[in-house]
Amino acid sequence: MGQPNTSNTDQLITILGQAMISNPDILAAEAAIKITQAQLEGARLPLNNPELEFETERAEGNSYTIGVKQTLDWHDKQGSYLEVAQTRLNAAQQALMALKLRKASELLDAIGNISTQKRINELAKRRSETLSRFVLLAEKRHSVGDISIAELELARLSRAEAIMQQVKSGVDLIKANSAFFALSGVQLPGNISLPARLELKQQRAIDDETTIRNHPNVQAAHNMAQVVRQKIRLVDQERKADPTFGLSTGRTGNENLVSLSVSIPLQIRNNFQNDVDAARAESLQSDHEAQVMYRNSFARLQAARARYKLIDGTWMMWMSLGEASLQQSLILLEKQWQAGETNTTDYLLQMKQSLETSIAGAELQGERWSAWIEWLSASAYLNDWLYGATKEQ
Structure with a gap:
């Protein structure tokens, strides 16, 4: 993977860190981990x-007994509870990692959208300013009879259209900032800029199957399926009766008493086999869901990489043309119009096409960033990319 500019990356890391700390979904997932940790500690303690x-009786002779009873975990139910609790904790930790990955991806995507809308708004403003200046020139040329009133009105109409598009792009920028605030709870700094280098490292061989198996989403689904499989054994053990041993001592009249008792519930009327059957069916369902998660994640990874490479190739072609050449062509076009070599209609049409091409380039850059973030999220390499430059310092 490509390494981002360090200053840009530090800024992104700071923004993400601030947003993650106060995110309610992440705080809820962290609380869920604390719950499973407490359950794990509880599973380490004896079950019974x-x-x-104590019993006393007053009759012809006073009598009393005192004793202790203890139910033994004959079938090692505690071991099963401990096994399930540990796997639940693993699943909760993987789910937290997956949630953080998703939230970071959403935030970075929102940052990219703001950057794109800001650039589009700048281009729309430039177009309005250019057309406003053009209308002033057109009015001067019309006053001396160089252009017709129809051409002047066309120029004014184009200026009005450009102003409306500028307003629309301003509204889109406000929406993009609002979406980021909804995700993060903070406003994005005005000086944020996106890293320019986003290419993949060709020397790093990527094993898609290994990548997906290690993805937090897949790991969480796998651990939950394992929890349900472990519950089969637990449910089967829970339906088995544990013996209770008792030892008591006492005195009746002038005689001392010592007794030993053993009791075992008889699972005759209900052996709870249906609970085991239900656990097996639930396990089969969880296995299928984990397989679906793996397939979907695998397809997402391949689609994200293909999408990024396609957009990146188009972006590189756009960069080879260069926006500077578009600006030069606009300057030349205006000179040709002032010299009377190009009529007003052709000038406005070509200027509109040039500026729309610039806006399309800004949108393409935003699509490239979005595709890159999707690839990093699908491969779970987002942290590697974000912190890679910092670690290499």
Whole structure:
């Protein structure tokens, strides 16, 4: 992967860090991890506490007994609870990583949208200013009879259209800033700029299957499927009865008593086999869902890479043409119009095409950034790209 400009990257890291700290979805996911950690600690403790019994009786002779009962975890249910709790924790941690990846991608995509809309707004403003100046020149030429009233009105109409487009681009910029604020809770600094270098490192061989298997989304789905598989054994153990042993001592009249008791529930009327069958069906469902997540993630990765390469190739072609050449052509076109070599209609048409091409170039740059972020999200290499430049310092 390409390395971003360090100053730009530091700025992006700061913005993302501030947004992530206060994001309610991330805070909820972190709370979920604390819940599973507490459940894991609880699973390490014995399942059954001892019971203390005391009995006294007043009759012909006073009697009393005191004893202790303890239910034993005969089938190692605690081990199954511990296994499930650990896997749940792993799933929650992977889910948090996946959520952070998604939120970071959304924020970077929103930043790219703001940058694109800002550039489009600048171009629209430049177009309005150019046409306003052109109308003044057209009015002067009309006053001396060089152009007709129809050409002058066409110029004024083009200026009005340019002003409306500038207003629209301003509204789109406001919407883009609002969308970023909704995601982050902060306003984007006005001096933010996007890294220019986004190319892939050709020397790094990418194994798509390994990449997808290690993706947090796939890992979280795999761990949840594993939790459900482990619950089959747990449910099967839960339906098995554990024995309870009791030891008591006491005195009846002048005689001392010591007794030992054993009780085992009889699973005759209901052996709870249906719970095991339900757990197996749920496990099969989770396995299928994990497979769907893998396939979707694999397809997303390949589509994201193909999309980025396609857009990047078009972008490189656009850069080879250069926006500067468009500006030079506009200057030349205006000189030709003032010299009477080009009529007003052709001038306005060509100027409109040139500026629309510039706006299309800005939109293409935004699409390139969006495709790049999608590729980084689909491959889970976003952190590698963001922090790569910092680590190499």
